[in-house]
Amino acid sequence: MDVAFAEIVEDKVRLDDRQTRRFRRLLSGWYRVHARKLPWRGNVDPYRTWVSEIMLQQTRVAAVIEHYSVFLEKFPTVVALALAPEADVLAVWSGLGYYRRARMLHKAAQFVTKELGGVLPRTSEELRTLPGIGEYTCAAIASIAFGESIAVVDGNVERVILRLMGRPEDATAAGKTYVREIAASLVPAKRVSLRIDEASDFHAKINASGDHNQAMMELGATICLPKAPLCLNCPVYALCLTRGEHRTLPRGKQTSRPAAYLLALRKDGTATEILLERRPDEASLMAGMFEIPPLPMDAVEGMEPMLRLRHAITNTNYYVQVFGDLPGLRSSLVVAEQDLSWVRTSKLTEIPLTGLTRKVLKRLGVIAVKV
DNA sequence: AAATCGTGGAC
DNA sequence: TGTCCAAGATT
Numbered sequence: 387m388d389v390a391f392a393e394i395v396e397d398k399v400r401l402d403d404r405q406t407r408r409f410r411r412l413l414s415g416w417y418r419v420h421a422r423k424l425p426w427r428g429n430v431d432p433y434r435t436w437v438s439e440i441m442l443q444q445t446r447v448a449a450v451i452e453h454y455s456v457f458l459e460k461f462p463t464v465v466a467l468a469l470a471p472e473a474d475v476l477a478v479w480s481g482l483g484y485y486r487r488a489r490m491l492h493k494a495a496q497f498v499t500k501e502l503g504g505v506l507p508r509t510s511e512e513l514r515t516l517p518g519i520g521e522y523t524c525a526a527i528a529s530i531a532f533g534e535s536i537a538v539v540d541g542n543v544e545r546v547i548l549r550l551m552g553r554p555e556d557a558t559a560a561g562k563t564y565v566r567e568i569a570a571s572l573v574p575a576k577r578v579s580l581r582i583d584e585a586s587d588f589h590a591k592i593n594a595s596g597d598h599n600q601a602m603m604e605l606g607a608t609i610c611l612p613k614a615p616l617c618l619n620c621p622v623y624a625l626c627l628t629r630g631e632h633r634t635l636p637r638g639k640q641t642s643r644p645a646a647y648l649l650a651l652r653k654d655g656t657a658t659e660i661l662l663e664r665r666p667d668e669a670s671l672m673a674g675m676f677e678i679p680p681l682p683m684d685a686v687e688g689m690e691p692m693l694r695l696r697h698a699i700t701n702t703n704y705y706v707q708v709f710g711d712l713p714g715l716r717s718s719l720v721v722a723e724q725d726l727s728w729v730r731t732s733k734l735t736e737i738p739l740t741g742l743t744r745k746v747l748k749r750l751g752v753i754a755v756k757v
Numbered sequence: 758a759a760a761t762c763g764t765g766g767a768c
Numbered sequence: 769t770g771t772c773c774a775a776g777a778t779t
Binding site for chain 3: 519526607642696
Binding site: 697698741745 | 758759761762763764765766768
């Protein structure tokens with residue numbers, strides 16, 4: 387390691403004790419006033435905190451809100467989740483993406499049910515051993531549900547800290563360690579209480595570390611925005627070294643691709659059925675999930691689709707065309723017969739559809755516009 | 758360590 | 769039909 391690099395690594399600027407206390411005070415005061423009302427806030431069930439944290443991984447709040455309550459109505463407890471077939475879990479997860487999360491949450495629920503009597507562990511260290519729970523999520527659940535004094539570091543917290551301390555984004559191990567250390571220095575000690583004022587029927591749950599962590603993320607999500615931060619509304623503006631500057635690493639390139647799908651419907655008595663294709667279990671993407679059958683682009687050359695839409699998958703924007711069951715089109719399907727099945731449209735909410743198929747069917751009114 | 762895994766809102 | 773990127777985990 388060259389000398390210059392060593393010096394940079396050792397140059398750990400850190401808030402002193404007085405600044406740290408001030409930071410906490412300013413942040414918590416702001417959070418009490420500005421915290422968004424979200425469905426998983428104020429909840430007292432660790433299972434619900436767990437579900438919310440898994441759903442929120444790399445996923446926008448708005449998308450989670452659409453699925454959170456439906457998921458909990460269907461699987462109200464760890465045991466209920468553990469007993470459900472995986473396909474049912476995926477069906478409710480449909481549209482949220484990163485389906486491995488649903489599979490691992492399901493597996494973890496089965497472990498908790500069988501081995502732990504259906505009771506979720508109470509420490510970050512034990513939570514960390516469950517499938518789907520990594521460094522961020524174990525800290526989030528432990529602090530929010532159980533008051534443990536441990537820092538969470540998500541994308542928001544990282545950005546807030548880098549701007550606060552005047553550091554550029556840094557994907558190396560040293561960079562991550564730096565952010566973790568600063569985050570840890572800011573978390574208050576464990577302090578949990580339930581304050582109830584009988585006269586006014588006012589009650590407030592106090593959880594110093596859990597609220598601090600949520601406040602850090604809330605600050606990043608609503609004030610310390612990636613592009614145009616709202617510094618003039620920032621509670622810790624006075625302590626911030628950069629006041630908005632954020633040097634980020636270059637991103638991967640986006641690409642665009644065309645895609646075509648077949649929407650084939652038929653009547654069975656009064657019921658309507660739709661032709662779906664099951665993706666192979668070996669598929670790296672959305673294995674075992676159902677979608678309307680893909681069509682080769684050359685089979686639809688020059689034809690007019692019934693629907694056009696964009697569908698983004700990681701770095702690819704798919705510009706999708708959906709075609710009705712026109713003569714000859716079905717013969718251009720490339721899949722094996724046994725991977726195709728006719729499904730009653732009334733049962734579609736019970737089936738693990740891919741996000742794209744779910745979106746298409748909603749847009750065309752084949753399934754009701756609800757989750 | 759770097760790639761992989763979904764999606765959609767915002768601009 | 770361009771780009772960014774969000775309460776990450778796993779391999």
